[in-house]
Amino acid sequence: MLSLESARRHDIRAVEQFLFAEARLLDERHFEEWAELFTEDGVYWAPTRHDQKSPEEAVSLFYDDRVTMAARVKRLRHPDVHIQIPISRTTHLVTNIEIDPVPPDDADIRVFAAFMVAEYRENADPRWYAGRYEYRLKSFGAGFRIALKKATLVNCDGAFTSMAVYI
Amino acid sequence: MTDIREACAKTTPRISEAEIRALVRPDRIHRRLYTDPDLFDLEMERVFGQAWILVGHDSQVPKPHDFVTTRIGKEPVIMSRDANGAVHVVANRCAHRGLQVCATESGSTRHFKCPYHGWSYRSDGSLASMPNAVSYGGRDAIADPANGLRPVARMAIYRGFVFASLSPTGPSLDEYLNGIKTSIDDLVDRAPDGEIAFVGGCSRYIVRANWKTQIDNGVDLHHATYTHVSTLDADGRQFSRHGGGPRILIDGKRSIDWEPFGVVGFPYGHGYQGRPPVETLPSGPIYEDYVSRLVAKHGEERTKAILKYDRFNSVVYPSFTFQAFGQHVRIVRPTAVDKTEIRVYPVALKGAPEAYNRAAIRSLAATHSAASMIQTDDIEVFERAQRGLASTSNDWVLFAGHPGKGEEWHEGGWRGSGTSEFVSRIQYAENWVSYMCGGQGNAVA
Numbered sequence: 001m002l003s004l005e006s007a008r009r010h011d012i013r014a015v016e017q018f019l020f021a022e023a024r025l026l027d028e029r030h031f032e033e034w035a036e037l038f039t040e041d042g043v044y045w046a047p048t049r050h051d052q053k054s055p056e057e058a059v060s061l062f063y064d065d066r067v068t069m070a071a072r073v074k075r076l077r078h079p080d081v082h083i084q085i086p087i088s089r090t091t092h093l094v095t096n097i098e099i100d101p102v103p104p105d106d107a108d109i110r111v112f113a114a115f116m117v118a119e120y121r122e123n124a125d126p127r128w129y130a131g132r133y134e135y136r137l138k139s140f141g142a143g144f145r146i147a148l149k150k151a152t153l154v155n156c157d158g159a160f161t162s163m164a165v166y167i
Numbered sequence: 168m169t170d171i172r173e174a175c176a177k178t179t180p181r182i183s184e185a186e187i188r189a190l191v192r193p194d195r196i197h198r199r200l201y202t203d204p205d206l207f208d209l210e211m212e213r214v215f216g217q218a219w220i221l222v223g224h225d226s227q228v229p230k231p232h233d234f235v236t237t238r239i240g241k242e243p244v245i246m247s248r249d250a251n252g253a254v255h256v257v258a259n260r261c262a263h264r265g266l267q268v269c270a271t272e273s274g275s276t277r278h279f280k281c282p283y284h285g286w287s288y289r290s291d292g293s294l295a296s297m298p299n300a301v302s303y304g305g306r307d308a309i310a311d312p313a314n315g316l317r318p319v320a321r322m323a324i325y326r327g328f329v330f331a332s333l334s335p336t337g338p339s340l341d342e343y344l345n346g347i348k349t350s351i352d353d354l355v356d357r358a359p360d361g362e363i364a365f366v367g368g369c370s371r372y373i374v375r376a377n378w379k380t381q382i383d384n385g386v387d388l389h390h391a392t393y394t395h396v397s398t399l400d401a402d403g404r405q406f407s408r409h410g411g412g413p414r415i416l417i418d419g420k421r422s423i424d425w426e427p428f429g430v431v432g433f434p435y436g437h438g439y440q441g442r443p444p445v446e447t448l449p450s451g452p453i454y455e456d457y458v459s460r461l462v463a464k465h466g467e468e469r470t471k472a473i474l475k476y477d478r479f480n481s482v483v484y485p486s487f488t489f490q491a492f493g494q495h496v497r498i499v500r501p502t503a504v505d506k507t508e509i510r511v512y513p514v515a516l517k518g519a520p521e522a523y524n525r526a527a528i529r530s531l532a533a534t535h536s537a538a539s540m541i542q543t544d545d546i547e548v549f550e551r552a553q554r555g556l557a558s559t560s561n562d563w564v565l566f567a568g569h570p571g572k573g574e575e576w577h578e579g580g581w582r583g584s585g586t587s588e589f590v591s592r593i594q595y596a597e598n599w600v601s602y603m604c605g606g607q608g609n610a611v612a
Binding site (some may be wrong): 019036048049056057058059060061062064065068072078080081083096159160161162163164 | 372528540
């Protein structure tokens with residue numbers, strides 16, 4: 001067992017509360033506020049391979065730096081964003097939250113979690129997504145900022161119907 | 168053997184030839200082309216069973232014994248490279264009890280071994296061994312080609328693109344591709360080494376709509392103003408890997424005039440969209456490095472010709488679309504009358520700087536993944552079309568814009584006005600009907 005010292009330095013409850021709040025911002029479609037949780041060089045990433053190291057090694061489902069994220073969020077507010085008429089309602093379940101006892105150099109904290117996301121658009125069948133999150137967080141005031149949110153779907157190398165909102 | 172195969176090969180369609188011909192008029196097609204499962208089954212047999220279909224690219228099997236599995240219409244196939252380096256496309260079907268002998272998407276193996284009774288096939292598809300062979304006649308049975316994985320009727324490769332036809336007769340690949348070879352050349356010539364490779368995996372998405380919606384769209388410039396309006400910035404430009412993309416709206420509301428950009432169509436239903444309105448061309452040190460490598464190989468003059476940007480999306484009917492500038496190939500895989508899988512393969516230009524090719528892989532997340540900002544617009548309209556076509560209020564889907572084919576084009580075929588729907592008319596009236604009535608395409612009425 002590796003040292004738990006680093007994990008102890010951070011309050012697991014504080015990390016959990018941050019992740020739950022982040023998930024709620026997505027579920028409530030507060031996309032602009034959600035994007036503000038990211039550091040200036042922060043990234044949201046959904047790869048197509050389980051062990052994918054970079055968005056340039058293989059294609060990704062999502063790879064949004066803050067510039068792309070801003071474009072996507074702006075598009076989600078456009079009156080003619082056809083893929084969101086009707087809108088997606090989502091519920092993000094975030095569970096199995098662990099703080100990595102040995103965080104990498106580029107983050108104060110690395111968090112592993114499992115997720116399930118339910119998505120529903122009127123007149124369509126509900127859809128389910130499942131997989132694992134990896135977060136790299138940085139301390140920011142009394143809370144955190146996200147340097148990386150990596151969502152690796154259990155079927156990330158499979159075929160998907162359109163995904164309009166963040167998993 | 169051959170006689171039995173031919174006698175049993177074609178099912179008797181539940182739809183008569185007269186009925187098929189009545190479904191397509193010169194400027195419109197019946198909604199049943201998108202909604203009728205019987206027509207879909209017949210398309211898999213007669214369109215995907217006759218035309219040259221893109222199986223993949225030979226770079227997907229770079230070394231001896233590499234393989235990938237895919238489908239041609241409904242038929243499961245393996246594309247493999249044998250011990251001597253030759254590419255084969257064979258049925259993924261054991262000659263004994265019919266099992267798929269290979270269950271994985273890709274890999275490398277000297278033998279495909281059937282899990283049922285252990286028949287084992289070489290990477291060229293021939294039978295290597297069968298347990299208890301004596302019960303089947305011993306050595307002769309093992310040597311009998313009928314006991315191997317059956318090769319497709321015809322296979323041919325153009326600049327690394329591996330095509331197969333399930334029909335022993337029909338036009339050669341060269342004759343079939345005709346003028347659209349200029350688009351394939353336009354893509355492959357951009358590689359300083361003159362070769363491309365499929366690298367960076369594959370982005371897969373499912374469209375809950377008929378496969379032809381994706382093919383129709385491949386030669387449609389006009390939709391961009393309406394379908395992709397949410398992807399535009401304040402300047403009316405679309406998101407692009409290289410910065411400001413094509414300008415689609417003027418003054419925030421008026422569509423640009425698509426007509427001057429043109430659309431080009433060829434016999435057998437292929438075509439391409441003219442280059443959309445002024446787009447920021449790439450710049451920066453990586454691009455300059457790329458250009459200098461082209462110049463070192465080909466000189467200034469030829470490099471200029473190679474980098475000429477005169478077309479956007481190209482379609483090779485009925486199985487794929489691609490963009491030279493966007494560096495990707497999209498294979499259209501029909502699954503059911505109302506379900507299609509699209510596989511998007513990033514393309515590396517061999518000899519280009521690694522960083523240049525890597526940027527192309529990365530950018531597909533924003534443009535052509537299942538979660539991308541541009542492709543999801545298209546998927547939504549395809550699916551909306553599929554649902555609207557359930558209506559029996561109106562039987563017809565129109566492709567009537569700009570009657571006629573336009574001017575004769577120097578690459579062969581014709582060039583029409585930017586919003587002309589003539590390429591779709593070639594696809595339906597001159598090819599779909601021909602195939603569906605048992606012909607070999609390109610039947611000009």
